[in-house]
Amino acid sequence: MSRSFTYLGEGAALKASLQQVIQKINELVQESPSLIRGDLEVLTQRTGKLLRPALFLLCADGGEGKNDDLITVAASIELLHIATLAHDDVLDKALKRRGNVTLYSKEGAKRAILAGDYLLSLSLRLSSTFFDVSLVPSMTSSLERLCLSEIDQDSGFGNFHINRDQYFERIRGKTAELFGLSCRSGAVLGGKSLEVQNELYNMGIDFGMAFQIRDDVLDYTGESRKMGKPAGNDLREGIPTLPLILAVEDKLSGLEFLLRKPFWRVNAGLIRNRILSAGYSQKADEISGQYIQNSLVLAEKSLSKEAFEQYRHILDSLRKIPQ
Numbered sequence: 621m622s623r624s625f626t627y628l629g630e631g632a633a634l635k636a637s638l639q640q641v642i643q644k645i646n647e648l649v650q651e652s653p654s655l656i657r658g659d660l661e662v663l664t665q666r667t668g669k670l671l672r673p674a675l676f677l678l679c680a681d682g683g684e685g686k687n688d689d690l691i692t693v694a695a696s697i698e699l700l701h702i703a704t705l706a707h708d709d710v711l712d713k714a715l716k717r718r719g720n721v722t723l724y725s726k727e728g729a730k731r732a733i734l735a736g737d738y739l740l741s742l743s744l745r746l747s748s749t750f751f752d753v754s755l756v757p758s759m760t761s762s763l764e765r766l767c768l769s770e771i772d773q774d775s776g777f778g779n780f781h782i783n784r785d786q787y788f789e790r791i792r793g794k795t796a797e798l799f800g801l802s803c804r805s806g807a808v809l810g811g812k813s814l815e816v817q818n819e820l821y822n823m824g825i826d827f828g829m830a831f832q833i834r835d836d837v838l839d840y841t842g843e844s845r846k847m848g849k850p851a852g853n854d855l856r857e858g859i860p861t862l863p864l865i866l867a868v869e870d871k872l873s874g875l876e877f878l879l880r881k882p883f884w885r886v887n888a889g890l891i892r893n894r895i896l897s898a899g900y901s902q903k904a905d906e907i908s909g910q911y912i913q914n915s916l917v918l919a920e921k922s923l924s925k926e927a928f929e930q931y932r933h934i935l936d937s938l939r940k941i942p943q
Contacts, residue, residue, distance in 0.1 A: 627669060627937035634677060634930055637691065641673045644695040648742065659735040662723045663702055672697050672802040674934065675827070678927045679806030679820045689750045693809065696746035697802050699739045704766065704798075706736030711774065712857065755805055758821075762797040769793025778858035780879050784865050788829070791836075796828025803827075812922075819922040826915035827935075833908035834938060836861035840892055840901045852892045856885055862904040863895050872898055912938065 625635045645667070649660045673694035680690055709717060709724040710732050716722060724732040747759065769790050776782060782790075803824030807817040839854045840863050854861050860868075867875055875894060878887040895901060912935055919931045 625669070625674075628674070628930060628933055634674060637677050637694070638670050638674060640691045641670060641694045641698060642667060644691050645698060648695065648699070648746075652738070652742075656735060656738055659723055659727065659731055660739065662721075662726060663706055663735055663739065666718050666720050667698065667702070668718065670698060671831075671934070672701055672798060675799060675824055675931075676802040676806040678923065678930055679803045679812070679824075680810035690809065692746055693750045693805065696743045696750075697798075697805070699746070700743040701798060703736045703739035703743060706732050706739065708770075710736075711770070755808055758801055758804055762801040765793035765797045773859060776860075778881065778884070780858075780860045780864060780884070781868060782860055782865065784862065784869070787860065787862060787865050791829060791832040792825065795832040796825045799828035799831070800824035807922075816922050819918050823915050823918035823922065826911045826918065827938075830908045830911035830915065830938060833862055833904055833911070837863060837901050837905050837908065840895055852888055855891060856888045858884075862907065863900040864891070866903050867895050867898060867900045872900075909939070 625638055628634055628638075645664055649657060649664055652660055676694050676697055677690065705717065706723060708714070709722040710729045713724070714722050715725040722732070723735060748756075769792070772790055773794065800821045801824070804817055804821040807820040812820070836854065839852060839861060842851055855864065868879075872894065875891070878884065878891050878894070884891070916932070916935060919928050923931060
């Protein structure tokens with residue numbers, strides 16, 4: 621199925637490469653064993669914006685997939701991301717994702733976990749075939765940080781009194797690391813110098829931090845219908861995100877009373893309204909903007925002119941997500 625990828629502006633080469641990534645993912649699913657193929661079709665039926673493959677391709681050669689190896693690695697990066705989402709759906713007991721019924725909802729936790737595991741193993745097999753050997757430590761480190769961050773978040777269920785540094789460390793592991801890995805992988809396969817590899821890795825980390833903060837802000841400001849998930853879901857699930865953390869730091873009047881255990885679930889709507897009316901979603905979004913600016917500076921320094929313009933379009937799309 622053709623995709624428009626409007627967030628890329630006029631970047632025809634990158635759009636064409638991402639269509640090839642979708643085609644490659646579909647081919648890999650159809651080549652999979654029949655006993656798991658249906659589950660994989662559910663997981664891959666509606667890919668997102670393919671931001672991680674897009675950043676990988678930009679850092680590799682400006683977005684044009686000049687050979688099948690680049691497309692295959694880009695597909696493996698997206699499969700890794702999809703695998704983590706399959707596991708997230710189980711952890712979050714999510715019935716829908718991007719407006720579609722999840723595999724967890726259709727077939728249960730066991731099937732969702734096993735399908736996610738299969739995609740993870742497929743991603744690792746593909747990447748081990750085409751990745752530069754120097755990327756193996758980076759990949760394993762990113763996966764380790766992702767798992768530890770998810771464990772940290774789960775173990776802190778209902779603890780709304782973490783500080784912003786703990787939050788930043790958590791979202792770096794669970795979200796930003798995969799963006800950083802995507803950028804570093806592209807830089808390595810694109811033959812960039814070690815200095816540029818590190819700069820593009822940090823560009824991806826800053827992008828991922830901004831992306832996750834923006835997503836957390838949307839949990840307060842967004843509409844359930846447009847997001848494909850209930851607004852305020854993180855709060856009801858006992859997950860502290862930046863708008864709430866900033867409000868707790870400032871000792872927002874009445875907030876501690878609303879956050880009392882075991883009543884915070886019942887009070888979630890009131891807490892969300894207090895956070896919004898006091899302007900903490902905007903304050904969090906300003907911090908997201910700082911990460912965007914940091915990422916832009918690194919991109920201008922390290923990407924080609926054409927790739928930088930494409931990256932600016934991607935950042936603009938992140939800025940324009942409705943409040």
